[in-house]
Every structure is written in C-alpha cells, then in structure tokens.
C-alpha cells in the first residue's frame with residue numbers, strides 16, 4: 001500500500017490592513033500584519049509514479065483545473081521537470097472566500113509538501129516565488145512566519161505579534177475581493193508608516209467601512225462582537241474576528257453567537273502549523 005502523508009493548511013488573519021496606493025496594473029499596495037491560526041484545512045497526499053495529479057474531493061463551484069491545489073501541484077511539476085504525480089485528499093474546514101486565506105494556504109501547503117515528497121529540492125524562497133503567481137497571499141503561507149507585508153503582500157518582514165486567542169465568525173454572505181478593491185469609496189491613500197509606529201497604534205482594516213456599508217450581515221455581526229472584545233474584518237471579509245487573552249473568554253462568546261453563524265475559536269501562531277509539523281525553521 002502506498003504511504004499517505006497528512007499536512008496542515010492553516011488559516012491566517014490580517015491583524016491590520018492599510019491600503020497605501022493603487023498601482024498602474026490595478027493592484028493595491030498594502031501594509032498588513034499576517035498571523036497564522038492553529039485551525040485550518042488538512043491535506044493528505046499519496047505520491048504516484050505516474051505524473052497525474054488527482055484530487056479526490058471536488059470543491060463546489062471550483063473546476064479542478066482552477067483549484068489552487070491542482071494548479072500549485074502542476075506548477076511545481078513543470079518548474080522542476082518532476083515526473084512523479086500525487087493523489088490529494090482535502091478536508092475543507094475554512095470558509096471559502098472568507099478572508100482567512102484558505103485557497104492560498106492550500107496552494108502553499110501543496111508546494112511545501114510536494115517539494116519534500118517529490119524531493120524536488122527548492123528552497124522556501126523559491127517556492128514562495130512560484131506561489132506568488134497563484135495569489136498574493138501564497139508567499140506568506142510558504143515562508144511560514146508571521147509577518148508585516150508590504151507591496152501586494154510579497155515584501156515580508158518577520159514579526160512576533162502576541163499570540164492571542166481569536167473568535168472568527170463568518171457572516172452568511174460571500175464577498176468578492178476584486179469587487180471591494182474596485183469600490184470607489186475604498187480609502188487608498190493611507191500614509192505609509194514604519195512597522196514600529198504601526199505596532200504602537202490601535203489596529204484597523206481599511207476595507208472595513210466599505211464592507212460594512214454594503215453588507216449588513218457583516219455590520220450587524222461586528223456591532224454584536226465589539227460588545228465583548230476588540231473586533232475587526234480580516235482581508236476583504238467576509239470573516240470578522242474578536243481577540244481575547246484566554247481560550248475560555250473566546251469560547252464563552254462563541255457559545256452566545258447567533259445559531260446560524262458559522263465560526264471557530266483558534267490561537268494565533270507566529271510559526272505556521274505546517275512548518276511546526278515539518279520542523280522547518282522559517283526565517284526572513
């Protein structure tokens with residue numbers, strides 16, 4: 001029987017997110033602080049001797065060739081001229097398009113895991129470079145350390161924010177990242193600040209007002225959550241999070257959430273659970 005290996009594919013939060021400019025190609029320059037969570041998807045992999053990439057789980061509304069897992073595996077195969085393949089099983093726990101980076105994390109886990117299993121020998125830096133073509137957040141998941149990110153997310157400075165407990169809730173609405181970035185009312189000129197200055201201020205997310213103005217589900221949930229603890233949007237939403245000093249406090253609010261709202265409690269991690277499991281020691 002072929003051996004099967006299991007790898008975590010964690011969520012991330014944007015603890016703060018500021019938009020400092022819009023580039024000529026339409027992308028926005030950000031200053032954002034990423035931290036991983038000890039909660040996410042799981043990916044099981046069996047290596048095969050033929051080059052086929054087989055996904056055993058189908059994601060709703062995502063054709064296989066567009067699944068970031070498939071695309072990441074194919075890209076690594078092509079870039080390294082690898083003749084091996086893989087059978088991949090995904091256990092999806094993270095809300096899709098929720099601002100917790102599930103798709104990007106899946107892509108990164110595949111790049112890091114297959115690079116080990118196929119013995120293709122690329123460095124984390126090389127894998128991050130490949131990953132950037134799959135999505136702006138893939139490099140952060142490949143590098144595996146909590147980071148202050150600039151540019152569109154590719155310029156990373158390792159950082160050690162406090163590893164708080166978070167309650168993450170998913171309002172019952174789907175929000176397109178592209179639409180939020182196109183919105184005329186989005187603030188795009190927040191002055192660039194140094195990391196030390198940012199770390200000493202109250203944190204915010206520049207996408208939050210536009211999202212709250214257009215999605216009452218997000219507005220209502222944040223208005224409820226902020227009664228208990230400091231709360232914000234992650235990424236372009238739809239997920240919101242509240243921060244706590246203990247698991248008990250986070251679980252206590254989780255127990256009071258509206259019944260139809262999905263969510264989870266998790267602890268911030270400055271080293272990705274993937275890198276912890278593989279004993280990779282990421283550094284900037």
Ligand SMILES: C[C@](O)(CO)[C@H](O)COP(=O)(O)OP(=O)(O)OC[C@H]1O[C@@H](n2ccc(N)nc2=O)[C@H](O)[C@@H]1O
Nearest residue numbers: 014026027028029135136137152153177178181235236
């Ligand atoms: C905003 C963040 O959630 C922060 O973590 C991410 O950078 C978004 O990353 P993502 O979901 O992987 O988004 P992508 O698939 O790269 O981009 C989706 C669309 O959002 C817009 N976009 C995205 C990132 C960025 N820095 N500027 C942008 O203007 C672009 O129109 C792009 O076509």
Ligand SMILES: Nc1ncnc2c1ncn2[C@@H]1O[C@H](COP(=O)(O)OP(=O)(O)OP(=O)(O)O)[C@@H](O)[C@H]1O
Nearest residue numbers: 067068096097098099100101102103104106137235
């Ligand atoms: N393996 C995958 N897992 C999740 N989404 C995928 C995957 N492959 C492709 N996608 C597509 O990518 C979209 C965005 O997924 P993702 O979960 O990364 O969004 P997100 O949490 O909003 O991320 P971000 O914080 O980077 O904006 C999904 O809506 C889906 O159409």
